[in-house]
Structures are given as C-alpha cells and as structure tokens.
Amino acid sequence: STAIALFTSDLRIHDQPVLRAALDAADRVVPLFVLDDGVLGSRFCAPNRAAFLADCLEDLDASLRARGGRLVVRRGDPVDTAVRLAAETGATAVHLAAGVSGHAQRREDRLRRALGDLLHIHDAVVTVVAAGAVTPAGRDHFAVFTPYLRRWEQQPRRDPAPTPRRVPVPDGVQGERMAEVRALLASAAAGDPSPALPRGGETEGRRRREAWLGAPLDAYQDRHDDLAGDATSRLSPYLHFGCLSPTELVRDAEAAPGPGAAAFVRQLAWRDFHHQVLAARPAAARLDYRPRGDRWAADEQELAAWREGRTGYPVVDAGMRQLAHEGWMHNRARLLTASFLVKTLYGDWRAGAAHFLRLLVDGDLANNQLNWQWVAGTGTDTRPNRVLNPLVQARRFDPRGDYVRRWVPELASVEGPAVHRPWRLDPQRRAELDYPEPLVDLEEGTRRFRQGRGLS
Numbered sequence: 175s176t177a178i179a180l181f182t183s184d185l186r187i188h189d190q191p192v193l194r195a196a197l198d199a200a201d202r203v204v205p206l207f208v209l210d211d212g213v214l215g216s217r218f219c220a221p222n223r224a225a226f227l228a229d230c231l232e233d234l235d236a237s238l239r240a241r242g243g244r245l246v247v248r249r250g251d252p253v254d255t256a257v258r259l260a261a262e263t264g265a266t267a268v269h270l271a272a273g274v275s276g277h278a279q280r281r282e283d284r285l286r287r288a289l290g291d292l293l294h295i296h297d298a299v300v301t302v303v304a305a306g307a308v309t310p311a312g313r314d315h316f317a318v319f320t321p322y323l324r325r326w327e328q329q330p331r332r333d334p335a336p337t338p339r340r341v342p343v344p345d346g347v348q349g350e351r352m353a354e355v356r357a358l359l360a361s362a363a364a365g366d367p368s369p370a371l372p373r374g375g376e377t378e379g380r381r382r383r384e385a386w387l388g389a390p391l392d393a394y395q396d397r398h399d400d401l402a403g404d405a406t407s408r409l410s411p412y413l414h415f416g417c418l419s420p421t422e423l424v425r426d427a428e429a430a431p432g433p434g435a436a437a438f439v440r441q442l443a444w445r446d447f448h449h450q451v452l453a454a455r456p457a458a459a460r461l462d463y464r465p466r467g468d469r470w471a472a473d474e475q476e477l478a479a480w481r482e483g484r485t486g487y488p489v490v491d492a493g494m495r496q497l498a499h500e501g502w503m504h505n506r507a508r509l510l511t512a513s514f515l516v517k518t519l520y521g522d523w524r525a526g527a528a529h530f531l532r533l534l535v536d537g538d539l540a541n542n543q544l545n546w547q548w549v550a551g552t553g554t555d556t557r558p559n560r561v562l563n564p565l566v567q568a569r570r571f572d573p574r575g576d577y578v579r580r581w582v583p584e585l586a587s588v589e590g591p592a593v594h595r596p597w598r599l600d601p602q603r604r605a606e607l608d609y610p611e612p613l614v615d616l617e618e619g620t621r622r623f624r625q626g627r628g629l630s
C-alpha cells in the first residue's frame with residue numbers, strides 16, 4: 175500500500191510524526207511538498223523566507239535520498255495536488271500536521287471534504303502542546319500567558335518519533351527538479367535576500383541546535399536581553415520551518431539543569447501560546463484581538479524613516495538595520511522598534527507587522543502578528559498602555575553602545591553610551607556625523623499615543 179506524507183511547517187526527518195505515521199501504515203510513502211500557488215503569489219513569499227525554504231527543501235530531499243527515497247515537489251493548489259497524487263498512486267492515506275493559521279485551517283477543511291477518511295491529521299508536530307489541547311474553563315484558548323504556562327508545563331509530552339532508516343518511494347512519481355524549485359521560489363519572491371541570511375535546512379538547524387544545547391545555557395537567563403551580547407539561540411527560523419522539532423528541543427533543554435534552561439523553555443512556551451491564540455482567533459492576524467479604538471496617525475514619511483532605520487534614535491535604527499541585513503532581529507530590538515512605531519509614532523501595528531513579515535526569515539503569522547499586538551496593547555498584553563522609552567531601553571540593554579556602533583556605521587566613531595544621544599554631542603562633532611535628527615520628540619510622541627487612545 176501507499177501513503178502520502180504532506181509536508182508543511184515540518185521540514186525534517188527527526189521526530190517527524192507525519193512521515194513516521196505514513197511509513198508505519200504503508201509499504202511505500204510519497205513525501206510531498208506543494209509549492210502553493212496561493213502562497214507563491216502572496217506577501218508570504220518574501221525573498222528571505224523563499225531562499226531559506228529552498229535550502230530546507232534541498233536538505234530534506236538529500237536526507238530522504240540518503241534513505242532510499244526523495245522529496246516530491248509539485249506546484250499548484252495543495253488540496254488538488256494531494257487529491258490528484260492520491261489517485262495517481264492509489265494512496266490509501268494522506269498524513270498532515272495540524273496547522274494554526276486561517277490558511278492552514280481552510281486547507282485542512284478542504285482536504286477533509288475531498289479525502290474523507292483518507293486524511294490523518296497529527297497534533298503536536300508544529301508546536302509542543304497542540305493548539306486547543308489546554309483551555310481555561312469555559313473558553314477555547316488562553317488569553318493570559320502565566321496560567322497557560324502552568325498548564326503547558328504539566329502536559330504530558332509526546333514520545334519522539336523514531337527517525338526512519340529507509341523511505342521507500344513508489345517508482346515513476348513526477349515532481350519538479352530541485353534546481354527548478356529554487357528558481358521558482360526566487361522568481362516568485364521577486365527581490366534579493368538579505369546579505370547575511372542564515373542557511374536553511376534541518377542539517378544546519380541541528381548543527382546550531384547541538385552547539386546551543388552543548389554550551390552551558392546558564393548565561394541565557396542573564397544575557398538574553400543584552401543586545402550586543404547576541405546570547406540567544408537564533409533557532410527561530412529553523413523552528414518556523416519545522417527543521418527542528420519543538421518537542422525534541424524542549425525535552426533536551428529540560429534535561430539541562432539551571433535557570434538558563436528554564437528561561438529558554440519558557441520562550442518556547444510563548445511560541446505555543448501565540449499559536450493557540452491564532453488557532454482559536456485566526457482573524458487576529460489582521461484585526462485587533464482587543465480593540466482599543468485607536469486612530470493610528472503615523473504618516474508615510476515617518477513609516478519610511480522607521481522602515482529604513484533613519485528615525486534619529488540610534489537604538490531603533492540599529493534594530494531596523496539588523497533586520498534588513500540579516501533577515502533577523504534580536505528580540506529586545508523587536509520589542510523596542512515595534513514600540514517606537516506604535517507607541518511613539520502612533521503608527522498602525524499592521525504596517526509594522528507587514529514590514530517585519532517582508533524581511534524576517536522566521537516571519538511567522540502567529541508569533542509576528544501576536545507579538546505586534548502584544549506591543550501595541552491590542553493583543554494579550556496585560557499592560558496595554560505601557561510605552562518603552564528607547565533611551566531607557568538603550569541604557570539598560572546596550573549600556574556601552576556596542577549594538578548601535580555595530581549596525582549604524584555613521585555613529586561608529588562615537589565612543590561609549592554617548593552614541594545613544596548624538597544630539598548631545600558637541601555641535602561641531604554632531605555636524606560631522608551624517609546621521610538624522612530625531613524624527614519626533616519622545617514626549618510629543620507619547621502624547622500622540624495617549625491622545626489617540628483617549629487616555630488624556
């Protein structure tokens with residue numbers, strides 16, 4: 175018999191319940207990835223993620239080939255493609271990981287209608303705890319993180335799926351050549367990837383994972399907010415594409431003692447938290463989760479200055495330039511640049527989230543939109559009116575100014591923390607720097623936000 179393993183956000187062979195279930199139930203398996211026409215033509219097909227995805231697919235294909243199989247990549251509508259392939263190969267089952275976005279939920283519904291009992295959906299593949307598996311009394315999801323975390327910690331963990339030794343694929347199944355896949359993705363994305371984009375794929379993800387877990391995690395607790403220290407795992411793109419199993423990562427991190435490991439696991443619980451919110455409220459990708467009646471007011475010029483890292487606030491500009499250069503930004507920088515847009519310029523979180531999604535290689539609907547809403551105070555944040563002052567943030571999280579000097583070369587010659595306030599430099603020195611004046615006065619900005627939100 176033949177089964178189809180339809181890969182989505184689970185591009186790996188280690189701890190891969192979808193592939194494992196297909197192999198257990200059939201003699202032959204077609205590992206399928208569909209280049210979804212609906213995604214290829216959309217804003218979700220951005221250059222950084224398209225290039226990273228090409229790496230992931232090549233790597234997955236190579237791993238399957240090493241086990242006697244290969245990856246079948248087809249272009250089209252995923253439902254039509256899976257149905258056609260099932261008919262073509264006589265497959266008696268199609269296996270798929272449960273998704274959380276509106277797009278994933280619609281795909282699942284359509285597959286269920288088209289395939290009926292042939293479809294098998296697997297939970298806890300993309301997240302550690304399946305969305306909806308834990309709920310507070312009388313509600314379909316948690317809106318507050320701490321009680322969610324308590325329940326999340328108590329949930330039994332799924333046993334890791336054994337890694338397949340052989341993947342027998344039926345003969346004669348047609349698919350795109352890998353070189354064509356890369357070219358297709360590049361042309362659909364229309365634009366160049368960031369110069370320092372990390373390499374994608376499970377092999378690279380596992381190498382980074384081993385290096386991260388192999389070093390003591392203790393420093394993570396104290397240093398994860400240190401902008402220049404760069405002391406976080408940078409595993410987010412590998413988690414986004416499913417090159418790494420979040421369950422396996424949590425299990426291995428939990429085995430490491432100490433507060434650093436616990437803090438790291440807690441961040442992975444945040445990832446699940448946002449996924450369960452989006453699964454229950456797919457519209458939160460676009461609409462305020464908790465509307466506050468905002469009348470967002472940033473103009474196009476201000477938005478452009480923010481996007482391009484020319485706000486005149488060095489720590490904000492450093493974050494935005496890191497994003498453009500690496501397709502990734504430090505979490506603390508994401509927080510303070512996002513806060514600057516929504517709470518100082520009073521710009522719509524959707525405009526900021528869209529820019530992040532265009533560039534972030536880990537750009538993820540659940541994590542991105544819901545973190546943006548958290549910062550904007552329209553989401554699950556319990557302090558919706560808090561404003562992060564970029565100068566206070568700079569003093570605390572880049573005390574020597576090294577992060578700014580790394581990313582804002584115009585200021586590289588300014589020593590020490592003075593780099594955070596170029597307007598205070600001696601006027602002649604200031605005039606020599608090719609760096610803009612602050613776009614808005616911080617107090618004026620906060621007033622804009624407070625008035626717009628009806629707080630004063």
Ligand code: FAD
Nearest residue numbers: 406407408409410441442445505508536537538541542545
């Ligand atoms: P680590 O600190 O090593 O954390 C380990 C993992 O935990 C991360 O890889 C990530 O999967 C998860 N994680 C950490 N923090 C969060 C968080 N706040 N919310 C959800 N998961 C978290 N993360 C994305 O994966 N994709 C996004 O599109 C995204 N957009 C964001 C937008 C804004 C405005 C903000 C404030 C945060 C966003 N985050 C996003 C969350 C976080 O910034 C990144 O996950 C983190 O910086 C990735 O770096 P790391 O892998 O080194 O993280």
